[in-house]
Amino acid sequence: MTIKAVLFDMDGVLVDSERVITEAGRRALREWGIEAAAEDFHEFTGMGEDRFIGGVAEKHGVPYVLDMKRRTYEIYLEIVDDNITRYPAAVPTLEMLRDAGLRLVLASAADRVKVDANLRAAGIDPTLFCTILSGDDVVNKKPAPDIYLLAASKAGCQPEVCVVVEDALSGLQAAQAAGMRCICVTTAFSEDVLRANGADYICPDIGGVPDGLAVNGKRTQP
Secondary structure, X not given: OOOOEEEEOOEOOOEEOHHHHXXXXXXHHHXXXXXXXXXXXXXXXXXXXXXHHHHXXXXXXXXXXXXHHHHHHHHHHHHHHHHOEEOOOHHHHHHXXXXXXXXXXXXXXXXXXXXXXXXHHHOOOHHHOOEEEOHHHOOOOOOOOHHHHHHHHHHOOOHHHEEEEEOOHHHHHHHHHOOOEEEEEOOOOOHHHXXXXXXXXXXXXXXXXXXXXXXXXXXXXO
């Protein structure tokens, strides 16, 4: 079946801001007496900041409150421009796919404030996407399929003609639950882990996505 839309996660796919949000989260949680290690956040990657921050707080025995996320974002906005990692292949790949007639949707579990900050800091034109969705747009975050089903609807496509591009296991699970094929980049999890969890195509970074799409949905890896 011909692919009509490509639905992109943001962190780890278009930009690498995990190190930045982790540092912001660590600084913020210190104000609640929590000395979190960077590794504490990893299992909550891709689930949105309520779980990313809240899960770590709960691991340290402190109930999560929304002010933790609010403070994390205050710090994040102060440091993101100087610390975000820009993937060189992101903009050329997005432009190539758009020019090929594919509908592009950004569907991030992060809150909209972070999505907008990352696009600005990375120099990615928001108009490359026909729709931009954030964690603010759905109640159930990844690994629930809600954001990808909404993305398909916004693109005017059925799930079976959409391909998701992800880096996190929670996002891969969300794509699978939505009935969509999923290309995974190895920026957060190893190729072996992604393959074991059923990724349809695996590449090092977003620059490999066109090759993944060229197989037109057929699994090319064992």
